[in-house]
Amino acid sequence: MAGDLIEIVGLVKRYGAVAALDGVSINVRQGEFLALLGPSGCGKTTLLRSIAGFVEPTEGQVRIGGKVINDVPPHERPVNTVFQNYALFPHMTVADNVAFGPRRKGTPKAEVAKQVADVLAMVGMDGYGERYPRQLSGGQQQRIALARAIVNQPQVLLLDEPLGALDLKLRKRMQVELKRLHGQLGITFIYVTHDQEEALAMADRIAVMNQGKIAQIGTGQDIYRAPNSRYVADFIGEANLIECTVKNGRLDLGGVTLPYDVAGAGARATLMIRPEDIHLGAPPSDGAPVVLKATVRDKVFLGSAWRVYAALPSVQEIAAHAASGDAVDHVAKGGAIELWWPRDRGRVLAQ
Amino acid sequence: MRLSDSLGRASLFGISILALIFLAFPLLVVIGISFTTTEYLRFPPVGMTWKWYARFFHDASFVESLITSAKLALSATAGALVLGVPAGLVLARKRFPGRQAISALFLSPLVLPTIVLGVAILQYASTMGFARTFWALFVGHVVLVMPYVMRTTLASLSGFDVAQEEAAQDLGATPLKTFFLVTLPQIKPGVIAGALFAFIISWIDVEVAVFNSTPELITIPVKMFNYIQFNVDPIIAAVSAITIYVAIVAVLLIDVTVGVEKATTRRE
Amino acid sequence: MRINPWSAVLLLGVPVAFLIIFFIVPFGTVAVTSFRMPDGGWSAANYEKIATDAYYWGALYLTFKIALWVTLIVLLVGYPLAYTITYNVRNPLLRRFIYIVIVTPLFTSSIVRAFGWLVLLGRKGMVNETLMSLELIDKPLQILFTEGGIVIGMAYIMLPFMVLTVASILQNINTSLLEAARDLGAHPVVAFLKVTFPLSLPGVIAGSLIVFTLSVSAYVTPSILSGGKKTVMSMLIYQQYAATLNFPFGATLAVALLVSTLLLIAGYLLVIERHAKG
Numbered sequence: 001m002a003g004d005l006i007e008i009v010g011l012v013k014r015y016g017a018v019a020a021l022d023g024v025s026i027n028v029r030q031g032e033f034l035a036l037l038g039p040s041g042c043g044k045t046t047l048l049r050s051i052a053g054f055v056e057p058t059e060g061q062v063r064i065g066g067k068v069i070n071d072v073p074p075h076e077r078p079v080n081t082v083f084q085n086y087a088l089f090p091h092m093t094v095a096d097n098v099a100f101g102p103r104r105k106g107t108p109k110a111e112v113a114k115q116v117a118d119v120l121a122m123v124g125m126d127g128y129g130e131r132y133p134r135q136l137s138g139g140q141q142q143r144i145a146l147a148r149a150i151v152n153q154p155q156v157l158l159l160d161e162p163l164g165a166l167d168l169k170l171r172k173r174m175q176v177e178l179k180r181l182h183g184q185l186g187i188t189f190i191y192v193t194h195d196q197e198e199a200l201a202m203a204d205r206i207a208v209m210n211q212g213k214i215a216q217i218g219t220g221q222d223i224y225r226a227p228n229s230r231y232v233a234d235f236i237g238e239a240n241l242i243e244c245t246v247k248n249g250r251l252d253l254g255g256v257t258l259p260y261d262v263a264g265a266g267a268r269a270t271l272m273i274r275p276e277d278i279h280l281g282a283p284p285s286d287g288a289p290v291v292l293k294a295t296v297r298d299k300v301f302l303g304s305a306w307r308v309y310a311a312l313p314s315v316q317e318i319a320a321h322a323a324s325g326d327a328v329d330h331v332a333k334g335g336a337i338e339l340w341w342p343r344d345r346g347r348v349l350a351q
Numbered sequence: 352m353r354l355s356d357s358l359g360r361a362s363l364f365g366i367s368i369l370a371l372i373f374l375a376f377p378l379l380v381v382i383g384i385s386f387t388t389t390e391y392l393r394f395p396p397v398g399m400t401w402k403w404y405a406r407f408f409h410d411a412s413f414v415e416s417l418i419t420s421a422k423l424a425l426s427a428t429a430g431a432l433v434l435g436v437p438a439g440l441v442l443a444r445k446r447f448p449g450r451q452a453i454s455a456l457f458l459s460p461l462v463l464p465t466i467v468l469g470v471a472i473l474q475y476a477s478t479m480g481f482a483r484t485f486w487a488l489f490v491g492h493v494v495l496v497m498p499y500v501m502r503t504t505l506a507s508l509s510g511f512d513v514a515q516e517e518a519a520q521d522l523g524a525t526p527l528k529t530f531f532l533v534t535l536p537q538i539k540p541g542v543i544a545g546a547l548f549a550f551i552i553s554w555i556d557v558e559v560a561v562f563n564s565t566p567e568l569i570t571i572p573v574k575m576f577n578y579i580q581f582n583v584d585p586i587i588a589a590v591s592a593i594t595i596y597v598a599i600v601a602v603l604l605i606d607v608t609v610g611v612e613k614a615t616t617r618r619e
Numbered sequence: 620m621r622i623n624p625w626s627a628v629l630l631l632g633v634p635v636a637f638l639i640i641f642f643i644v645p646f647g648t649v650a651v652t653s654f655r656m657p658d659g660g661w662s663a664a665n666y667e668k669i670a671t672d673a674y675y676w677g678a679l680y681l682t683f684k685i686a687l688w689v690t691l692i693v694l695l696v697g698y699p700l701a702y703t704i705t706y707n708v709r710n711p712l713l714r715r716f717i718y719i720v721i722v723t724p725l726f727t728s729s730i731v732r733a734f735g736w737l738v739l740l741g742r743k744g745m746v747n748e749t750l751m752s753l754e755l756i757d758k759p760l761q762i763l764f765t766e767g768g769i770v771i772g773m774a775y776i777m778l779p780f781m782v783l784t785v786a787s788i789l790q791n792i793n794t795s796l797l798e799a800a801r802d803l804g805a806h807p808v809v810a811f812l813k814v815t816f817p818l819s820l821p822g823v824i825a826g827s828l829i830v831f832t833l834s835v836s837a838y839v840t841p842s843i844l845s846g847g848k849k850t851v852m853s854m855l856i857y858q859q860y861a862a863t864l865n866f867p868f869g870a871t872l873a874v875a876l877l878v879s880t881l882l883l884i885a886g887y888l889l890v891i892e893r894h895a896k897g
Contacts, residue, residue, distance in 0.1 A: 054517055073623075074520040075529075081521045087514035091536045100532075104523035152522065359808065360707075367703040370696045374778060375720050377735025378727060380745070384738060392738050394745055434634035441631040444622060453631070456638055462829075463646075464836025464880070466853045467873045470860050471645035474652060474870070490641040497638070526622055555728035557839045562860055572728040576839060579734060591731035598726035602719050611718040616787035 011060035020046040022212035035203035043212040080149035088133040095129035101152040119151040254314030278320035281327035283340035384588035403589035416574040424553040427492035439504035461498040465558035473562040496549035507541025544614040653870035665871035682851040686834035697781030705789040725779040733843040764846035781826040788822025
C-alpha cells in the first residue's frame with residue numbers, strides 16, 4: 001500500500017537452520033498503534049529488532065517512508081525503542097539519560113534542557129532529573145525509558161514488552177497512559193507483547209504471530225470475533241474448540257447435526273464458541289439459536305459471573321459464562337441442562 | 352555430637368588462622384628486618400632505623416632498576432589494555448567460528464611456564480636483533496600480563512547488559528561513542544582491576560625479565576635476585592619491603608575499585 | 620552491540636597478530652631450536668641425551684616430586700581456609716581484611732617471599748631458635764637447602780592460588796543445598812562429605828592444576844631455597860640459556876618440561892573423568 005510509513009516485505013531471519021522470522025510481510029500506517037502478539041519464541045521481538053536495526057535480516061526488506069533501511073545502522077534510523085528492562089544507563093542521571101539522544105544530534109545545550117524538561121513533564125516525572133535510575137521504582141523507570149525515546153521525536157516508537165516487569169495494577173494504569181500519549185504525539189507505535197488483553201486494550205490493529213509467521217492481522221474485534229485458525233482462537237481470549245466431523249456438508253457432533261455448512265464430507269472441523277456467548281436455560285424462539293443438551297460437570301463462581309463446565313454428547317467439555325440469575329442458580333453438578341448460542345457466534349475453523 | 356561439632360569447627364578455625372599467619376608472617380619478617388640496626392639480617396629487628404632505606408635510595412643502580420621496573424610495568428599494562436580491551440569487546444559481543452580458540456589463545460600465557468616464555472622471548476629477540484633491549488622486555492611482559500586484562504574485561508563485559516549498548520545506538524550514538532559513553536564507564540572498575548593485576552604481575556616478574564636483562568637494563572626483582580646470590584644484608588630487606596608496600600597499595604586500590612574478593616574469585 | 624565487521628577484524632586482528640608474533644612464533648622458535656645441532660644440522664640428539672642421562676631424569680623426578688608435595692600441602696591447608704572464609708566469616712570488614720592478607724603475598728615478588736623464608740629457616744633463623752628455646756631440639760635443624768625447605772617456600776607461594784580458586788567455587792554453591800542436607804538429617808560432617816565437597820571438586824581440580832603447573836615451572840624459589848644443592852628443571856633451563864649459552868639444549872629441556880607437564884595433566888584429567896563416569 002502506497003503511503004504506509006513502514007513496509008516490511010518478505011522478511012526472513014535464520015539462525016543456522018532455525019528461522020526466527022519466516023517470511024513476514026506487514027504494512028504499518030502513519031500514526032497507527034500496532035501490537036505484535038504471540039508467545040515467546042514466535043518471532044515478535046526479532047521483528048521489532050529488525051526494524052530497530054539490531055537484527056540483520058537474512059532476506060527481505062524493511063522500508064520506512066519508502067526508503068529501504070536494511071543497511072542503515074541503528075544509530076541512523078528514525079526509530080527509537082523502549083526496551084524490555086528499560087536499559088536505562090545506571091551511571092547517568094535521569095536528565096542525562098533523557099538528554100542522551102538530543103545530545104547525539106548536536107542539539108544546543110539550552111534546547112536540550114528545555115526538551116528534557118518538557119518530556120519529563122509529559123510523562124509526569126518533572127523534578128526527577130537529578131536522580132539516578134536505581135533510585136526510582138519500576139514504574140518510574142518505565143516512564144523515563146519512554147521519555148528517553150520520545151524526546152527524539154522518532155517516526156516510529158518501538159516498545160518491547162515495556163510493561164512486562166510491572167505489577168498488574170500499575171500495568172493497567174500505564175496502558176491507559178501509553179494510549180493517551182500515543183494520541184497526543186501522533187507517532188506510530190509498534191508494541192510487542194505476549195499479553196493478549198494488553199494488545200486488545202491498546203492496539204488499533206493486532207498482528208498475531210506464530211513460529212516466525214504472521215498468523216492473522218486485524219483489529220482486536222476482528223480477530224476476537226473471527227479468528228482464522230485454532231491457534232489464533234486459542235491465543236486471543238478464551239475459546240471452546242469443539243471437534244466435529246463433517247456429514248452431508250454439515251457439522252456433526254456425536255450424532256447431533258449443527259447448523260453450519262462445511263464443504264468436504266468426512267473431514268474434521270473445529271467449531272469455536274466463546275464462553276460468554278453460550279447461554280443457559282430456554283432458548284429464545286427467534287434468531288434460530290443452536291441448542292445442545294449437556295451434563296453439568298462443575299460450576300465455578302467468578303464474581304461477575306459463573307462459569308459452568310458441561311459435558312457434551314461427544315464427551316467433550318464446554319465452558320459457558322453465565323450471569324447470576326435463575327438459570328444458573330438451579331444448575332447442579334451432574335444435572336442435565338440445555339445450552340444455546342446465537343448461530344452467528346459459532347465459527348467453523350479450518351484444520 | 353555437639354562436642355564433635357565444636358571440635359571440628361575449632362580445628363577448622365585453627366588451621367585457617369595458622370594458614371593466615373603462614374601467609375602474612377614472611378612478609379612481616381622482611382619488613383621487620385628492614386628496620387634493624389644490625390649489619391646482618393636479624394628478626395626480630397634490633398632497634399629501629401631508616402638507614403637501609405636511605406642506602407637504597409643512595410644507590411643509583413637500585414634506583415635506576417626501580418625506575419626501569421616502573422616504566423616497564425606501566426608500559427606493559429598500557430600495551431595490554433590497548434590490545435586486550437578492544438579484543439575482549441569483540442570476543443564478548445560477536446559470535447563467530449573460532450571465537451573459543453581465540454579466547455583460549457589470549458588466556459594461554461597464564462598456564463604455560465613463565466620461564467619458557469622468558470627463554471622464548473630471548474631466543475626470538477636474538478634472531479630478530481632486539482635481544483636484551485627494553486622492547487624485548489616490553490613485548491614479553493605484554494604477553495605475560497595480557498591474560499589478566501583479558502580475564503577481567505571479559506568478566507565485566509559478560510555481566511554487562513547488552514541492551515544498554517543497543518539503547519545508546521538506538522538513541523543515535525555511533526558504536527565508538529557507545530563504547531566511550533556507555534560501556535567503558537561501567538566496565539571501568541573491572542578494567543582498572545585487570546590493569547592493576549597486570550601492573551603487579553609485570554612488577555614482580557623474574558622469569559621473563561631475567562633472560563632479557565643486562566647490567567644496565569635490569570628490573571628491580573632481577574636486580575634483587577642477582578644481589579641476593581652474593582650479598583645478604585638488610586638493604587635487600589629494605590628493597591623487598593618497598594615492593595611489599597607497592598603490593599599493599601595495589602591490593603588496597605583493587606579493594607576500593609571492585610573489592611579484592613570479587614576481583615580475585617570472580618570466574619569468567 | 621552491532622560492531623561492523625571491518626572494525627571487528629581490526630580490533631581483534633591487531634591483538635591476535637601481536638600474540639602470534641610475540642608469543643606463538645617465539646614458542647615455535649624454542650621448539651624448532653631444540654632439534655638444532657651445534658654444526659647447524661638437525662637431529663633429535665638433544666632429546667636422546669636427556670632420555671639416556673640419569674641426571675636429567677633425576678632433575679625431572681625432583682621437579683615433579685616437589686610440585687606434587689606442594690600441591691598436596693597447599694590443598695590440605697588451603698581448602699579449610701577457603702571453606703572458613705566462605706562460610707564462617709560473616710563480618711564484611713574481617714572478610715575484606717582476610718582477602719587482603721591472602722592476596723598481598725600474591726602481589727609480592729617471589730624473591731621477596733623466598734627471602735623471607737631464607738631468614739626464617741636458616742640455622743640461626745627464627746624457626747630453629749624457637750624450636751631450640753622450647754627445647755624440642757638440641758641442635759639446629761637443616762631445613763634450608765633441602766627438599767623440605769623448597770617445598771615449604773613454594774607451598775607458601777602457591778597457597779593464595781588454591782584458596783582463591785576453591786573459594787570462588789564454594790561461593791557459588793547454593794547454601795540451601797546444605798540446609799536441605801541438614802534438614803534431611805545429615806550430620807554436618809556427612810553433609811560436607813556428601814554435598815559440599817563433591818560440589819567443590821571443580822575448584823579443587825582447577826586449583827591443584829594451577830598450583831602444580833606453576834610449581835613445575837617455578838624458578839626463583841627453588842633456586843634461592845636450594846642454595847644450589849638441589850636441581851630442578853627450571854634451574855637447568857636457566858643454566859643452559861644464561862650460563863652455558865647452549866640455546867638448543869636449553870630449548871630441549873624446556874620442551875621436555877612442557878611436554879611432560881602436559882602429559883601428567885592429561886593423565887590426571889583422564890583419571891578424574893574415568894572416576895566421574897564410573
